[in-house]
Amino acid sequence: MSAQLKPLTFAIPKGRILDEALPLMARAGVVPDKEFFDKSSRALSFAVEGSDMRLIRVRAFDVATFVAHGAAQAGIVGSDVVDEFAYADLYAPVDLDIGHCRLSVAEPVDAASTATASHVRVASKYPNLTRKHYERQGIQAEVVKLNGAMELAPMLGLAGRIVDLVSTGRTLKENGLRETDVIMQISARLIVNRAALKTDPRVGELVEQFRAMAGQASVEEVGA
Ligand SMILES: Nc1ncnc2c1ncn2[C@@H]1O[C@H](COP(=O)(O)OP(=O)(O)OP(=O)(O)O)[C@@H](O)[C@H]1O
Numbered sequence: 001m002s003a004q005l006k007p008l009t010f011a012i013p014k015g016r017i018l019d020e021a022l023p024l025m026a027r028a029g030v031v032p033d034k035e036f037f038d039k040s041s042r043a044l045s046f047a048v049e050g051s052d053m054r055l056i057r058v059r060a061f062d063v064a065t066f067v068a069h070g071a072a073q074a075g076i077v078g079s080d081v082v083d084e085f086a087y088a089d090l091y092a093p094v095d096l097d098i099g100h101c102r103l104s105v106a107e108p109v110d111a112a113s114t115a116t117a118s119h120v121r122v123a124s125k126y127p128n129l130t131r132k133h134y135e136r137q138g139i140q141a142e143v144v145k146l147n148g149a150m151e152l153a154p155m156l157g158l159a160g161r162i163v164d165l166v167s168t169g170r171t172l173k174e175n176g177l178r179e180t181d182v183i184m185q186i187s188a189r190l191i192v193n194r195a196a197l198k199t200d201p202r203v204g205e206l207v208e209q210f211r212a213m214a215g216q217a218s219v220e221e222v223g224a
């Protein structure tokens with residue numbers, strides 16, 4: 001079987017982006033089969049109505065991994081995940097204008113000033129973005145990698161500060177933390193595998209469908 005004839009695999013995250021992504025996907029012509037909405041189903045791969053495409057539902061970070069390795073040809077994921085991995089084989093051509101939040105540094109409201117520190121210990125799910133942020137300031141960051149509930153780290157003495165996603169700011173507030181620096185603004189992106197974009201016309205068509213839906217002109221080149 002040639003690669004062209006394989007179903008196109010589209011990866012989507014399981015959690016909070018999904019509700020906002022489904023209407024956009026529908027406008028771009030990607031409508032999951034009804035099994036996708038069956039909460040009792042343990043399936044991880046789903047048919048798409050009127051298409052040979054299949055959807056896979058995975059953790060947000062794994063969306064990028066599947067697409068970067070070409071196991072899925074396209075997907076939807078936050079720009080936080082795209083930037084954390086910085087996979088050369090992953091291209092993010094369409095800003096979907098959903099999943100808005102920011103990546104920020106936070107520390108306990110009563111923390112002493114560390115303005116002159118040359119080394120900091122930070123808890124984060126984003127070790128690469130955290131290190132880069134501190135490198136830009138000439139500070140060496142020791143990152144303790146956590147996968148969730150970062151806000152617990154300072155009060156339990158695991159790290160002096162955290163780098164995490166902030167939306168309303170409520171989680172920080174309720175855990176005695178305050179936002180000290182915004183590292184980057186985040187929104188969800190359509191991502192594709194660069195090689196698949198070059199070799200499989202269906203991937204380019206999908207990008208154009210999402211661009212048209214998002215009202216974005218086709219101005220970027222594949223190698224950009
Ligand atoms: N307040 C927020 N907190 C966390 N993520 C947010 C928030 N607002 C938007 N996002 C976006 O949602 C993404 C998480 O997506 P989602 O929850 O769908 O994934 P997931 O598969 O459940 O993630 P996880 O691997 O944490 O279980 C983040 O990467 C970010 O881009």
Ligand SMILES: O=P(O)(O)OC[C@H]1O[C@H](OP(=O)(O)OP(=O)(O)O)[C@H](O)[C@@H]1O
Binds near residue numbers: 147149166167168
């Ligand atoms: O500023 P807020 O609106 O309070 O949102 C921020 C919170 O949301 C995210 O956690 P999520 O709910 O995705 O759970 P997680 O800790 O398992 O990642 C993030 O990690 C923060 O904890």
